[in-house]
Amino acid sequence: MVIINAYDAGALHELFGIDMSSIDGLGVGAGWGRVVPGGRSDAHQHDETETFVIVQGAGDLIVDARRYPVHAGVVAQFEPFETHVIENTGDEDLLFATLYWRDPERAGRQAAQVERGRLRDRPVFVFSTPPTPNGDLHLGHLSGPYLGADVFVRFQRLNGAQAWHLTGSDDYQSYVTECARREGRTPAETAAHYSAEIAETLRMMDIPLDQYTVTDADPAYRAGLQAFFSRLVASGAVAPAEAPALVGPDGRYLYEVDVSGGCPTCGGPTGGNICEECGEPNFCHDLVDPAIRHSDAVPRVAEVTRFMLPLHRFAPDVALHHHLGRVPARLRELAERLFARPGVDVAMTHPSDWGVPPLEDGAPGQVIWVWPEMSYGFLHGIAELGRRLGRDWRADAPRADWKIVHFFGYDNSFYHAILYPVLYKLAFPDWAPDIDYNVNEFLLLDGAKFSTSRRHAVWGKEILTPDTVDAVRYYLSRIRSEGRRTNFEVGAYESAVRDRLVGTWQDWLHDLGRRMAERYDGLVPDAGNWTPEHTAFLARLDTRRAAVAGALGPDGFSLNQAVAELDGLVDDVRRFASLEARVSTSPAWRDEARTAIALELAAAKLLAVCAAPVMPRFAAKLAAALGGGEIDTWPQTVTLVAPGSRVTLADRTFFTDPRPAVDAELAGWLTATVAETLQLEDGPPAADLSLVSLGAASLHAVTLQYRILEHTDVEVSVEELLGSTITELAGLIGQRTQAGMEVALA
Numbered sequence: 001m002v003i004i005n006a007y008d009a010g011a012l013h014e015l016f017g018i019d020m021s022s023i024d025g026l027g028v029g030a031g032w033g034r035v036v037p038g039g040r041s042d043a044h045q046h047d048e049t050e051t052f053v054i055v056q057g058a059g060d061l062i063v064d065a066r067r068y069p070v071h072a073g074v075v076a077q078f079e080p081f082e083t084h085v086i087e088n089t090g091d092e093d094l095l096f097a098t099l100y101w102r103d104p105e106r107a108g109r110q111a112a113q114v115e116r117g118r119l120r121d122r123p124v125f126v127f128s129t130p131p132t133p134n135g136d137l138h139l140g141h142l143s144g145p146y147l148g149a150d151v152f153v154r155f156q157r158l159n160g161a162q163a164w165h166l167t168g169s170d171d172y173q174s175y176v177t178e179c180a181r182r183e184g185r186t187p188a189e190t191a192a193h194y195s196a197e198i199a200e201t202l203r204m205m206d207i208p209l210d211q212y213t214v215t216d217a218d219p220a221y222r223a224g225l226q227a228f229f230s231r232l233v234a235s236g237a238v239a240p241a242e243a244p245a246l247v248g249p250d251g252r253y254l255y256e257v258d259v260s261g262g263c264p265t266c267g268g269p270t271g272g273n274i275c276e277e278c279g280e281p282n283f284c285h286d287l288v289d290p291a292i293r294h295s296d297a298v299p300r301v302a303e304v305t306r307f308m309l310p311l312h313r314f315a316p317d318v319a320l321h322h323h324l325g326r327v328p329a330r331l332r333e334l335a336e337r338l339f340a341r342p343g344v345d346v347a348m349t350h351p352s353d354w355g356v357p358p359l360e361d362g363a364p365g366q367v368i369w370v371w372p373e374m375s376y377g378f379l380h381g382i383a384e385l386g387r388r389l390g391r392d393w394r395a396d397a398p399r400a401d402w403k404i405v406h407f408f409g410y411d412n413s414f415y416h417a418i419l420y421p422v423l424y425k426l427a428f429p430d431w432a433p434d435i436d437y438n439v440n441e442f443l444l445l446d447g448a449k450f451s452t453s454r455r456h457a458v459w460g461k462e463i464l465t466p467d468t469v470d471a472v473r474y475y476l477s478r479i480r481s482e483g484r485r486t487n488f489e490v491g492a493y494e495s496a497v498r499d500r501l502v503g504t505w506q507d508w509l510h511d512l513g514r515r516m517a518e519r520y521d522g523l524v525p526d527a528g529n530w531t532p533e534h535t536a537f538l539a540r541l542d543t544r545r546a547a548v549a550g551a552l553g554p555d556g557f558s559l560n561q562a563v564a565e566l567d568g569l570v571d572d573v574r575r576f577a578s579l580e581a582r583v584s585t586s587p588a589w590r591d592e593a594r595t596a597i598a599l600e601l602a603a604a605k606l607l608a609v610c611a612a613p614v615m616p617r618f619a620a621k622l623a624a625a626l627g628g629g630e631i632d633t634w635p636q637t638v639t640l641v642a643p644g645s646r647v648t649l650a651d652r653t654f655f656t657d658p659r660p661a662v663d664a665e666l667a668g669w670l671t672a673t674v675a676e677t678l679q680l681e682d683g684p685p686a687a688d689l690s691l692v693s694l695g696a697a698s699l700h701a702v703t704l705q706y707r708i709l710e711h712t713d714v715e716v717s718v719e720e721l722l723g724s725t726i727t728e729l730a731g732l733i734g735q736r737t738q739a740g741m742e743v744a745l746a
């Protein structure tokens with residue numbers, strides 16, 4: 001029986017921010033929608049394919065940040081997962097009918113695309129949290145936001161996106177003041193010193209930056225920040241108000257680094273203002289048993305007038321914002337937890353002389369708190385980048401097509417994912433910022449938290465050299481704390497490099513190079529006959545290619561998974577090579593053998609491009625060894641290396657063992673020589689004793705130095721001699737002998 005359904009305003013109810021009613025019985029989902037003049041629907045996306053038929057009025061469809069004008073008589077269809085909004089720009093009601101249905105095949109195809117359209121044709125600004133210049137960067141920092149953002153940008157660029165990595169030096173942190181006090185410098189000197197060190201460490205980690213805003217040195221920053229703050233004040237939501245705060249017995253205002261105590265939410269130990277355990281903010285006066293840093297005095301609660309923001313009033317705006325980009329459940333849950341409190345009043349200024357004061361009266365002697373400040377810093381960075389690129393991007397007029405991607409540690413979640421969206425809403429009511437959040441947990445060092453202030457850390461500069469940087473990037477990607485805390489141990493890092501990169505990856509590449517030289521004179525053969533196993537292996541390679549793309553793409557970004565796939569690819573090819581080896585030199589099967597080796601070379605070529613975002617030096621070296629050029633495009637399929645190309649894999653050093661096994665002969669000679677030089681009467685000493693503990697003095701050291709040079713041609717300093725055990729010394733000499741041989745060979 002025919003179904004006739006007419007629009008009925010009386011049947012409408014509020015849904016997705018507009019008025020909707022449903023039409024039943026059509027066999028697909030259907031309904032009527034009304035958008036009042038000036039109104040817009042909430043952004044959403046779903047697995048159904050959906051069609052709008054506009055029957056009255058005019059407006060814009062906003063699909064993945066692009067605007068399409070529509071009017072009565074227009075039909076529009078959305079692919080599964082496309083973010084869509086309908087906005088009424090006219091002066092009468094905009095009416096439309098909608099039809100939607102599930103098409104699993106279409107949805108599956110769409111979901112498998114790396115670029116679901118969210119990033120295509122839009123400027124993509126990828127931010128790693130601006131580091132605090134109170135120390136250099138350690139592996140905990142590097143493995144989290146910085147490596148993440150770098151790999152993300154590299155992969156996006158291979159896919160043709162316009163993506164940039166932005167960060168900066170967060171100079172006005174109170175931790176800088178504390179560090180300056182400790183080191184006997186001014187905060188400005190301290191910030192300038194460490195900000196330069198940080199930039200250098202990022203360079204050593206092969207993390208190039210497109211924008212590095214140094215907040216205390218950037219000439220336009222201060223005025224821009226003050227203007228942004230004025231917008232917050234003009235919104236009416238941020239205003240001077242008296243509120244409880246924590247002060248010392250002398251009335252000194254206490255916050256952040258000044259205090260510690262029990263977290264009012266989870267009870268764990270925390271510093272002022274943010275709890276690293278549960279991620280929730282505290283306001284210092286609510287700490288359990290608060291204590292003042294460097295003092296036994298007991299703090300008290302006092303009323304202090306600061307610019308305050310009643311954040312809880314904007315909980316619905318935060319929830320709306322969390323519907324737009326990639327917002328991990330961990331962050332959405334934090335917002336729900338926080339807004340379950342009766343009120344969340346956040347101070348936007350604090351008494352301090354380190355930072356930027358607001359232009360407005362009402363809180364003399366105060367500066368804009370460095371965390372709200374950062375929300376402006378991101379926009380400032382975009383504007384500065386735009387100025388250099390010749391693009392019209394302004395910090396006071398953010399645009400709908402900007403895609404922002406944040407990388408940060410979980411302890412910054414409150415600021416990035418809850419506070420900043422509210423500040424943007426207040427400053428720019430018409431801007432719906434489209435932000436992806438990538439959050440990492442803590443990396444531990446030998447089971448305890450890395451700490452810059454306590455200097456419990458492996459510093460980037462201690463481990464990074466041109467020869468180790470790819471191994472460090474590989475290993476940190478492998479253990480990166482995604483979704484859980486992970487642990488770094490130097491020994492485990494060295495074993496991984498030795499067993500996987502040197503012992504498995506490089507071992508295969510060298511072996512492949514030798515077989516190529518022996519059987520094909522180093523020239524890539526054309527594939528001949530394909531066995532079913534050859535075809536299956538090609539398909540397997542393509543599965544790996546797609547899996548790496550999924551792990552490096554914006555929706556499923558995970559360095560753990562990306563590196564697991566790279567390791568898997570190498571394991572696949574080694575298994576394949578060992579199975580094929582049985583007939584690889586048989587004249588009867590030579591047409592099949594050259595297919596097998598062409599496939600191994602295709603795997604090597606694929607490894608180069610798949611590893612490029614994570615291990616750029618290795619990738620470039622491998623591509624060159626296969627006779628290829630620069631890696632500049634992500635492949636849509638697996639391709640063979642061009643027949644006739646010259647392959648030079650066998651003699652390339654891609655990775656070096658961070659601590660080569662100690663040569664037994666050398667260790668024996670060294671032990672005997674030490675015993676002789678020190679005139680030890682109880683025979684050869686234990687190899688794990690230091691020379692000092694064996695009674696070596698500087699005169700002995702000089703003698704040993706000479707004998708080592710004479711015997712091995714290696715120079716060892718007196719300090720090294722006295723500070724090492726015999727085993728360490730043998731390792732050191734072994735390393736230098738190897739390095740000397742490489743220099744001689746090069």
Ligand SMILES: [Zn+2]
Pocket residue numbers: 263264265266267268270275276277278279280
């Ligand atoms: Zn807590």
